[in-house]
């Protein structure tokens with residue numbers, strides 16, 4: 321039997337898009353003579369409809385659209401499994417509908433709901449009780465829903481819907497399905513991307529196929545579906561412990577269909593040893609997920625591009641490279657025209673220029689503006705503009721130039737190093753680069769407050785105030801640029817900063833999308849070193865030799881993040897122990913003492929106390945970050961992975977006891 325899975329890039333309640341992708345997958349499957357096609361979990365509505373799943377009209381509309389999908393399934397030789405919610409008696413069930421030759425054979429319902437990390441399914445859905453089957457009617461027809469098995473061309477199959485497969489052997493449906501004679505388990509999934517997670521999923525599918533001696537067909541959603549979570553579009557087909565098919569992850573396509581043949585007449589031996597996947601390359605995985613997430617966000621928000629306050633430091637440079645990679649990977653997979661059309665951010669004229677460019681290599685897509693200033697003007701009251709001025713921009717650089725506008729916003733505390741780093745990164749990727757200074761605005765606000773208070777502000781008495789005003793003064797102009805260009809403003813916070821609130825609210829946190837807020841600072845720095853050589857961005861050379869610094873205090877103060885806080889690897893370790901492993905402050909300290917035998921015990925205690933008090937004090941800031949992407953196996957976003965009280969005792973007793 322020819323089995324296929326299709327990863328689909330869906331959007332909540334975008335019926336037109338979702339139906340188009342479902343139809344495309346079915347047509348591709350038909351053309352490939354597929355006999356059983358698995359589409360991802362809840363692909364008809366989108367997985368991320370949130371509380372809409374509690375609305376009667378949503379599942380009614382989904383059932384109406386299912387009639388359209390039924391119309392696509394005209395082939396008696398092909399079964400199609402499509403995911404949608406079904407609401408009965410005020411309860412919503414997460415189902416996979418099985419269709420053959422326009423006939424609905426039944427709705428298999430999910431038995432175990434995902435309720436960890438980024439998943440909150442029990443809020444929306446009711447789990448289906450194993451063994452139960454029920455009738456229901458819709459549109460004058462009778463259907464069956466529940467713990468069903470199906471038969472196609474003599475092969476019996478049943479379902480595990482995503483989380484069903486992540487439960488223990490006693491709980492998950494697989495064992496009961498096997499006892500009912502099932503030869504094939506189909507798993508439609510909405511399994512969020514996290515670095516290295518493919519390995520976990522691979523093991524899960526391969527082991528299930530071995531332990532239950534079945535064929536296992538798995539299909540995941542694809543892309544940044546609803547803003548925060550990205551799906552990698554993984555398709556896996558395995559039999560008796562052997563992998564038959566695995567696809568390239570994180571495609572830019574709307575539909576990624578993979579198929580393979582399984583001869584059910586033969587019964588190959590069950591393989592005890594599961595061949596491991598090569599260790600996933602997390603730098604590359606992150607690159608693909610970040611850039612696809614940005615691409616989908618851009619087009620689904622119907623925006624024209626991104627604006628970025630580019631400091632030349634690690635975080636903002638990583639965000640800039642993320643946009644350049646969005647172009648590089650998108651063009652590589654979709655072709656120039658396909659990429660430009662799908663992005664939705666380019667005009668017809670630009671698409672025409674791009675076509676000509678391919679015939680006339682070296683011709684500029686966008687007329688480069690003249691360079692107006694040879695360098696940054698320290699302390700100058702006027703704004704100075706820098707552009708690349710390079711007429712030999714590659715096509716990808718020119719496409720990036722249309723999507724990304726950056727500005728360096730210097731003060732007297734900024735260094736030439738960061739200015740040059742920002743300029744070199746922007747130029748190397750082709751982004752538009754402006755530079756102006758903000759001292760006048762800083763002085764304007766400071767003067768007003770000094771006048772109102774009747775005293776001068778000084779670094780001795782007003783350190784944080786004088787730091788924060790600089791970060792805040794950068795916000796209005798960069799927002800203005802985002803407004804005028806109809807672009808999304810990227811804010812560059814990383815997870816380590818978010819843990820301790822090392823950011824100025826309404827200053828460097830200003831923005832509408834926060835792509836790297838789920839990634840820790842140590843990883844950001846390592847990733848940039850990798851990207852300089854592996855992705856060939858020589859423009860990153862300077863930033864890779866800089867110490868992370870906010871540059872908010874006078875230069876002679878030699879401010880660095882790690883002097884203000886603590887070494888980043890230690891900060892990340894404390895954060896992970898405290899909020900991933902969920903240890904108490906006492907346990908965290910004990911673990912650190914065990915791991916870092918040469919460290920000064922008193923200093924470790926100071927760092928642990930600092931971490932917890934900054935953590936507690938700054939929950940309100942984490943509540944206010946712009947929407948961020950989930951990329952690592954956990955994040956600190958209170959709207960996705962981690963909830964914590966805004967006001968709390970701040971671990972006072974626990975820290976005092978250390």
Ligand SMILES: Nc1ncnc2c1ncn2[C@@H]1O[C@H](COP(=O)(O)OP(=O)(O)OC[C@H]2O[C@@H]([n+]3cccc(C(=O)O)c3)[C@H](O)[C@@H]2O)[C@@H](O)[C@H]1O
Nearest residue numbers: 784787788791821822823824825828869870872937940966
């Ligand atoms: N529980 C609570 N709920 C609501 N609001 C609360 C609050 N606790 C304090 N606040 C408010 O928070 C205000 C303080 O917050 P905020 O003004 O943001 O600033 P704050 O946290 O005092 O200081 C910002 C820190 O971030 C660092 N920083 C800033 C900018 C960039 C970078 C960089 O790495 O580039 C680093 C800077 O060095 C400093 O250590 C207080 O004035 C108070 O109004």
Ligand SMILES: Nc1ncnc2c1ncn2[C@@H]1O[C@H](COP(=O)(O)OP(=O)(O)OP(=O)(O)O)[C@@H](O)[C@H]1O
Nearest residue numbers: 629630631633634635636728729812828868869870
């Ligand atoms: N001189 C500057 N010009 C433009 N934007 C700036 C400047 N200084 C800070 N910013 C903005 O504030 C953000 C926060 O600064 P932060 O120091 O945390 O990050 P970074 O400078 O990118 O990296 P690093 O911490 O490694 O120096 C920057 O990413 C940038 O968006």
Ligand SMILES: NC(=O)CC[C@H](N)C(=O)O
Nearest residue numbers: 434482483486510511512
């Ligand atoms: N949609 C789901 O049921 C997802 C749950 C599963 N634990 C995963 O992360 O892949």
